[in-house]
Structures are given as structure tokens and as C-alpha cells.
Amino acid sequence: MPSPLDTTQRSATISVLVDNEAGVLARVIGLFSGRGYNIDSLTVAPVADGGNLSRINVVTSGTEMVIEQIKAQLDRLVPVHRVADLTLEGPHIAREMALIKVAGVDNDRAEALRLADAFRARVVDATTESFVFEMTGSTEKLDAFVELMRPLGLAEVSRTGVAAMARGTRSI
Amino acid sequence: MSQKTANSPAAADPSHTEAPQAGAEVLLRALKDQGVEVIFGYPGGAVLPIYDAIFNQNAIRHVLVRHEQAAVHAAEGYARSTGKVGVVLVTSGPGATNAVTGLLDALMDSVPLVCLTGQVPTHLIGNDAFQEADTTGITRPATKHNYLVKRADDLARVVHDAFYVARSGRPGPVVIDLPKDILIGKAPYVAPPTGAHRSYRPQTQPDAGQIARAVALLKSAKRPVIYTGGGVINAGPEAAEALVAFVRKTGFPCTSTLMGLGAYPSNDPQFLGMLGMHGTYEANLVMHGCDVMLNVGARFDDRVTGRLNAFSPDSRKIHIDIDPSSINKNVPVEVPVVADAGLALRALLAAWDADATVPDRPALSEWWKQIDAWRGIECLRFTQDMAKGAIIRPQHAIQRLYDITREGGRETFITTEVGQHQMWAAQYFRFDRPNHWMTSGGLGTMGYGLPAAMGVQIAHPDALVIDIAGEASILMNIQEMATLAQYRLPVKLFILNNQYMGMVRQWQELLHGGRYSESYSAALPDFVKLADAFHGKGLRAESVDQLDDVIREMLATDGPVIADIAVDPKENCFPMIPSGAAHNEMILGAEHGGNLRDGGAASLTDEGLVLV
Numbered sequence: 001m002p003s004p005l006d007t008t009q010r011s012a013t014i015s016v017l018v019d020n021e022a023g024v025l026a027r028v029i030g031l032f033s034g035r036g037y038n039i040d041s042l043t044v045a046p047v048a049d050g051g052n053l054s055r056i057n058v059v060t061s062g063t064e065m066v067i068e069q070i071k072a073q074l075d076r077l078v079p080v081h082r083v084a085d086l087t088l089e090g091p092h093i094a095r096e097m098a099l100i101k102v103a104g105v106d107n108d109r110a111e112a113l114r115l116a117d118a119f120r121a122r123v124v125d126a127t128t129e130s131f132v133f134e135m136t137g138s139t140e141k142l143d144a145f146v147e148l149m150r151p152l153g154l155a156e157v158s159r160t161g162v163a164a165m166a167r168g169t170r171s172i
Numbered sequence: 173m174s175q176k177t178a179n180s181p182a183a184a185d186p187s188h189t190e191a192p193q194a195g196a197e198v199l200l201r202a203l204k205d206q207g208v209e210v211i212f213g214y215p216g217g218a219v220l221p222i223y224d225a226i227f228n229q230n231a232i233r234h235v236l237v238r239h240e241q242a243a244v245h246a247a248e249g250y251a252r253s254t255g256k257v258g259v260v261l262v263t264s265g266p267g268a269t270n271a272v273t274g275l276l277d278a279l280m281d282s283v284p285l286v287c288l289t290g291q292v293p294t295h296l297i298g299n300d301a302f303q304e305a306d307t308t309g310i311t312r313p314a315t316k317h318n319y320l321v322k323r324a325d326d327l328a329r330v331v332h333d334a335f336y337v338a339r340s341g342r343p344g345p346v347v348i349d350l351p352k353d354i355l356i357g358k359a360p361y362v363a364p365p366t367g368a369h370r371s372y373r374p375q376t377q378p379d380a381g382q383i384a385r386a387v388a389l390l391k392s393a394k395r396p397v398i399y400t401g402g403g404v405i406n407a408g409p410e411a412a413e414a415l416v417a418f419v420r421k422t423g424f425p426c427t428s429t430l431m432g433l434g435a436y437p438s439n440d441p442q443f444l445g446m447l448g449m450h451g452t453y454e455a456n457l458v459m460h461g462c463d464v465m466l467n468v469g470a471r472f473d474d475r476v477t478g479r480l481n482a483f484s485p486d487s488r489k490i491h492i493d494i495d496p497s498s499i500n501k502n503v504p505v506e507v508p509v510v511a512d513a514g515l516a517l518r519a520l521l522a523a524w525d526a527d528a529t530v531p532d533r534p535a536l537s538e539w540w541k542q543i544d545a546w547r548g549i550e551c552l553r554f555t556q557d558m559a560k561g562a563i564i565r566p567q568h569a570i571q572r573l574y575d576i577t578r579e580g581g582r583e584t585f586i587t588t589e590v591g592q593h594q595m596w597a598a599q600y601f602r603f604d605r606p607n608h609w610m611t612s613g614g615l616g617t618m619g620y621g622l623p624a625a626m627g628v629q630i631a632h633p634d635a636l637v638i639d640i641a642g643e644a645s646i647l648m649n650i651q652e653m654a655t656l657a658q659y660r661l662p663v664k665l666f667i668l669n670n671q672y673m674g675m676v677r678q679w680q681e682l683l684h685g686g687r688y689s690e691s692y693s694a695a696l697p698d699f700v701k702l703a704d705a706f707h708g709k710g711l712r713a714e715s716v717d718q719l720d721d722v723i724r725e726m727l728a729t730d731g732p733v734i735a736d737i738a739v740d741p742k743e744n745c746f747p748m749i750p751s752g753a754a755h756n757e758m759i760l761g762a763e764h765g766g767n768l769r770d771g772g773a774a775s776l777t778d779e780g781l782v783l784v
């Protein structure tokens with residue numbers, strides 16, 4: 001039984017299997033905004049049943065009691081088939097992809113390229129004054145790379161948000 | 173209702189293989205297959221095809237209201253007094269937006285409704301067309317679920333789905349937005365599905381392990397309480413029967429929320445009365461002092477818990493609810509039971525017998541001794557000056573209304589508006605059956621009572637239906653007097669006229685230094701003439717000697733009546749737990765020396781002041 005006195009915040013990666021129908025994303029987002037829950041990241045795409053089912057991955061944070069509420073509230077939406085708290089249910093993988101544009105010359109440019117190599121970021125576009133790196137990894141890894149690029153001429157970042165699933169044979 | 177032409181497509185019963193019909197016809201056929209008998213509605217351009225289809229049949233009756241909000245409340249009254257799904261039909265744009273308050277009211281109080289809204293044709297959606305509104309967008313947080321039918325192929329399936337969703341699990345309102353081209357164009361019919369729903373399958377059977385844990389906890393109790401709510405009413409009359417059986421078997425005290433009144437007979441000695449902000453002294457102190465609490469179908473609402481961190485501090489709690497999101501939302505519980513209230517109560521009854529442990533009877537009788545001492549305070553006691561010409565106390569008016577209706581012995585349904593009169597009705601009218609008490613609890617919607625009474629009367633034409641009203645609230649849907657007249661609905665409006673928005677005045681007196689800002693009901697209409705203008709009968713009682721006669725005349729009158737009862741404008745509703753206070757910080761009335769709370773004054777904190 002979660003205690004309301006426990007104010008410890010935790011992050012939760014929640015996957016939700018939903019009918020792929022108009023308005024379903026609005027229902028999920030409306031639930032979060034209407035009840036004052038946090039959305040740290042959100043992704044959605046059709047994944048199964050000939051495109052009739054979509055998977056929403058949402059990273060949220062709150063106290064244990066709030067996260068339990070979020071899951072129960074999601075689960076009672078009519079087009080929701082399944083809600084899984086990946087953080088709670090065991091080891092899982094969470095990845096996102098980012099495109100990172102760095103505009104710089106001389107040393108900065110060389111340094112950016114070196115760091116990209118160390119982080120296994122790929123160069124997907126280059127001009128004499130810029131690079132666009134493509135990078136996949138955990139949120140933390142992407143954050144770290146973006147921070148390193150900041151003094152080297154970071155111009156623009158576009159991120160996908162988190163896709164996640166449980167390790168091993170277990171599935172949603 | 174008058175007989176109409178019988179040669180219409182819907183009047184015949186076509187087989188399942190006939191050529192597609194117009195969408196509006198398909199819609200009506202789906203409604204009929206869902207057992208719909210009555211629709212509360214108001215026409216407009218976008219729904220004209222449906223009105224055309226209604227004109228051509230006589231299986232479904234349409235009740236024409238005078239405002240779309242009233243259509244929804246009427247459907248709520250119909251649904252809550254019958255256990256069926258209420259049906260509403262409104263046009264696009266302003267028709268739909270007028271319905272929103274009613275939809276949210278039904279959502280908060282878990283009332284099953286299907287609301288059909290007209291919409292501009294699909295090719296105009298998003299164009300700011302005449303009377304276009306983003307109805308699914310606007311109603312998303314005000315409904316349990318909603319649909320926009322964009323393809324004729326989906327129409328019949330969506331209607332069946334909507335009824336299933338509205339009545340299953342925790343019931344609620346569902347909107348179906350119907351573009352006009354879908355209603356006019358041909359659509360195929362499909363029968364209601366028989367299999368399980370693809371995604372929405374709420375759990376109704378309790379987990380046997382949790383039931384066993386619940387019984388073990390209950391048997392170990394020294395100071396137990398059973399706290400019940402609207403979920404017991406929603407689970408049907410059998411659930412109320414099971415509740416009565418369980419309370420009697422255990423010998424435990426039982427209290428109820430505003431929404432649950434009637435599930436357990438109010439006059440029974442094991443009943444402590446309503447709990448919460450205006451609940452009884454004994455009910456709230458039992459909640460505060462209990463060691464084991466069984467919550468059946470209530471949701472630990474803030475009107476009930478008072479200050480959360482002081483709520484029932486020493487109890488171990490069991491919570492039965494059909495909605496998992498209600499469990500551990502405000503108050504953490506030790507034994508959660510996700511189930512239909514009736515099924516869970518029956519499982520508890522069986523498990524109680526199967527468990528050999530003997531409850532602690534001596535402790536229980538000590539508990540009852542304590543309860544009787546609290547009862548001895550008689551927190552609802554009041555004295556009415558019976559001298560000729562004396563001013564009527566509102567509590568006395570309700571008490572007499574109850575006594576006199578009981579003498580008559582007719583089946584009686586009570587609805588209310590919102591305010592002090594609502595709380596006095598809950599305190600002084602007594603209910604011994606479920607589904608006979610209809611009030612706006614969660615949303616607290618002034619203007620609910622008259623249209624709700626209308627819906628109740630449509631469903632129960634021979635019963636006595638009374639709206640206990642305030643003079644301010646009643647004006648919020650007074651236009652429905654015309655509906656009463658048109659359909660000869662003999663609803664009685666019993667107005668406790670204190671010339672104030674009394675509940676607002678009370679808060680201003682207690683919390684805002686007696687600055688009665690804008691709470692006086694100036695320029696009130698003459699309610700007797702108003703009744704007359706709407707083809708009803710108007711009566712007035714100005715002093716206590718006139719009260720009984722007015723009530724008797726009201727009850728003896730066949731048609732609609734407005735009884736304008738002039739009551740003491742200064743009266744406050746007690747007991748009261750101010751917002752943000754604990755259950756043991758109750759304010760009692762002047763009869764009990766005013767601020768009585770274990771001897772001291774209730775603490776009205778700054779924290780409490782921000783609460784509603």
C-alpha cells in the first residue's frame with residue numbers, strides 16, 4: 001500500500017497498448033494535463049494487429065501513489081488494452097534517437113567529430129561549417145552528448161522520445 | 173403518447189439482410205435494440221434527420237425539454253431511478269455545449285447516459301461551419317468516453333459500444349457525435365455484439381484472497397464501521413439487500429455518503445446517518461475513532477474525509493470499488509477489492525460464515541455504548557416555535573414533508589437542488605430504499621433537481637416526485653415548468669425560500685466575517701404567480717401554522733405544484749466540518765451551544781480557507 005506520506009519521486013517508463021483510433025492520443029495527453037501529471041517523454045506509433053494497435057511509451061515521474069494513479073487512470077480509458085510499468089516490472093531497455101546539428105569551424109569542428117566518434121554518433125549530413133549527428137541511446141547518454149556539443153556550436157536538437165520494452169521473453 | 177403512422181420503416185421489424193437504411197433510421201433501430209424507451213431532447217438543424225425518423229415511429233418516446241442541460245439532468249433522473257441507461261439527443265454547437273454541465277454531473281456521480289449530439293457534415297468539420305463545435309474535444313474530460321462517427325459503416329457498432337461502455341464497470345456518460353451526412357446517407361445495420369469487448373472489460377468478481385483478508389480483518393475489529401456510497405446504489409437493488417444482510421449479520425454500525433442514502437434503511441438502529449461535511453456527529457466520530465473501516469462503493473471524497481492527514485488515523489481500511497483508480501487515490505488502504513459492490517458483499521457474506529473466528533462481541537458492545545453516548549447529543553435536534561405566525565425553520569419543513577408523505581404511503585422519489593436545502597433534505601428526509609433519492613453530489617449543480625424530477629416522473633408516472641429546492645437554484649432551470657405542463661408531469665417543487673443563496677451566506681458568515689457579498693436573492697419572482705403562468709398550481713406558507721396545510725394541498729394536487737415555503741433566512745446547516753478540518757472538529761448548531769467540538773471551537777485554518 002503506497003503511503004501518501006512518502007514524498008519520494010521516482011521516474012516510471014510506462015508502455016500502453018491502445019486502439020489506433022482518432023483521439024486516443026488526446027485522451028492520454030488530456031488525462032496527464034487534466035490531472036496534473038508530468039510527461040517527461042512521449043512516443044506513439046502503430047505496432048501490431050495490421051496497424052490497429054498503437055504503442056504509447058510515456059516517461060513520467062511522481063510519488064509511488066501518483067504513479068499508481070496514473071496507471072489506473074490509463075487502464076480505465078476505453079481504447080486502452082494494456083498498461084505496463086516497465087520500471088517496476090523488471091529490467092527493460094529504453095532508447096531514443098536524436099538528430100544533433102553542430103555548426104562550428106576549426107578546432108571546435110574537429111573536437112565535435114572526435115566526441116561523436118567516441119559516443120558512436122553517426123554523421124548523417126555535413127557541410128564545411130556544420131554536421132548533423134544521428135545518435136541512438138539512453139536518455140542519459142543523449143543528454144550527455146548534447147551537453148558536450150553545447151560549447152562546440154550546438155545549433156539544433158531533435159529527439160524522438162523514448163521507445164521501451166522489457167528484456168527477455170516477457171512481452172506486453 | 174399519440175398514435176402515429178404505423179407504415180414507417182422502423183415500425184416494421186425488418187430482417188437482418190434488408191437493404192441499408194438512412195443513418196438516422198439505423199440509429200433508432202440500434203436504440204430500440206438497446207431497449208431504449210425514452211429520449212430527452214431538443215431539436216436543431218444538425219439532428220433534423222433524427223427528428224424525422226422519430227416522427228415516423230412510436231416505439232421510442234421523445235420528451236421535449238426547454239434547455240439541453242435539462243435534457244441531461246432529466247436523463248440522469250430517469251437512469252438513477254430505474255437503473256437503465258438514460259438517453260439524450262441534442263443538436264450541434266450550442267445544443268452540445270449546453271449539455272456539457274449535465275454530462276460532467278453524470279460523470280462525477282457515475283450515471284449511465286448516452287448523449288447523441290448533432291454535428292456538421294464530415295466534409296465541413298474543422299471549417300468553423302455554422303453551429304460547429306469540437307464536441308468530442310469539449311466533452312472528452314466531461315464523459316467516460318466519446319465517439320465521432322466518421323463512416324456510415326461504424327454507426328450501428330458505435331451505438332452498441334456506447335451503451336455497453338455507459339453501463340459497464342463504473343457507469344458514466346458517453347457522447348456520440350453524429351455528422352449530418354452520416355444521418356442522411358445509407359448505413360448498414362449490425363446487431364448488438366455478443367462476445368467480449370475488445371479492450372474494455374472491467375473486473376466485477378472480487379478476488380477470493382482479498383475477500384478472505386477482509387473478513388479476517390473485520391472479525392478482528394473492536395471498533396468497526398461500514399461506510400457505503402453510491403456504488404451500492406449503482407450495483408442494483410440486490411446490492412442494497414446484500415448490504416442490509418451483511419450489516420445485520422455483523423452487528424456493525426453503518427454510515428453512508430450523500431450519494432449512497434437509501435441503500436441501508438435510514439430508520440434502522442444500526443444506521444448512523446450520513447457522514448461528511450454535514451454528516452451526523454456520531455457518524456463522523458465513528459469514522460474518526462474506528463479501528464477497522466469497510467468502504468463499499470464510496471470514494472473517500474473530500475466532502476467525506478475532511479483534512480486528509482487527520483482522517484480516521486487509527487483504522488485499517490478495506491475498500492471495495494469497481495473502479496481501480498478510486499482505490500489508493502486519496503486514502504491508502506490495506507485491503508483493496510476491485511469488484512461490483514453487490515458481488516463483493518455477497519462474497520463477504522459467504523466468507524463471513526465460512527470463517528470460524530468469532531468476532532470480539534464484548535469490544536463491539538463497548539463500541540456501541542460509545543456510539544450511543546455520541547448519539548445522545550442529538551446533533552440534528554432543533555426546536556420549532558409552534559406559535560401562530562412563527563417563522564418556519566427549514567429543518568421543520570423537511571421533517572413535516574417527510575412525516576406527511578409517509579402518512580400517505582405513496583412511493584416517493586426525492587430530488588434536490590444544491591445548497592443548504594439539499595443538506596437538510598439529506599439529514600431530515602429518511603430513505604429506506606435505493607434509487608429513490610437523486611441529488612447532484614460530485615459536481616453540486618444548481619438547477620439539477622427540477623429536470624431530474626421530470627426524468628423520474630417520466631419513468632414512474634404514478635409515483636410522488638418532489639424536488640426539494642432553494643429559491644436560487646430553482647431559477648437555474650425553471651423553464652422546465654413548461655415541460656411539466658406539456659407532459660402533465662405532476663412534479664412537486666418544494667422550495668425552502670430563505671431569500672439567500674443560503675449555503676453561500678453560511679460560508680460568508682462563518683469564514684468571511686459576515687460580509688454577505690452578492691448572496692442575497694433580490695427581486696425574486698412571485699412563485700405562486702410563476703406556477704400559475706406555467707399552468708401549474710402555486711402555494712405559499714409564510715408561517716408555521718400554514719405549513720401542514722400547504723404540504724397536504726400540494727400532495728393532493730394532481731398536476732405540477734410550486735410550494736413556496738418561507739423559512740428563516742438566518743438558519744445555518746449543522747453539524748458542519750469546515751473545509752480543512754478533521755472529523756473531530758465539528759461545529760454544532762446553537763441548540764448545542766454553537767461551536768462544540770470536544771468542548772472547543774473548530775479550527776478554521778488558512779489552509780482550510782483555500783479549499784472549496
Ligand SMILES: Cc1ncc(C[n+]2csc(CCOP(=O)(O)OP(=O)(O)O)c2C)c(N)n1
Pocket residue numbers: 589590591592593594616617618641642643644645646668670672673674675676
Ligand atoms: C451552477 C452553480 N453555480 C454556483 C454554485 C455555488 N453555490 C452552491 S450553493 C449556492 C446557493 C444556493 O442557493 P439556494 O438554491 O437558495 O439554496 P440554499 O442554500 O439557500 O438552500 C451556490 C450559489 C453551484 N453549486 N452551482
Ligand SMILES: [Mg+2]
Pocket residue numbers: 591642643644668669670671672673674
Ligand atoms: Mg436559498
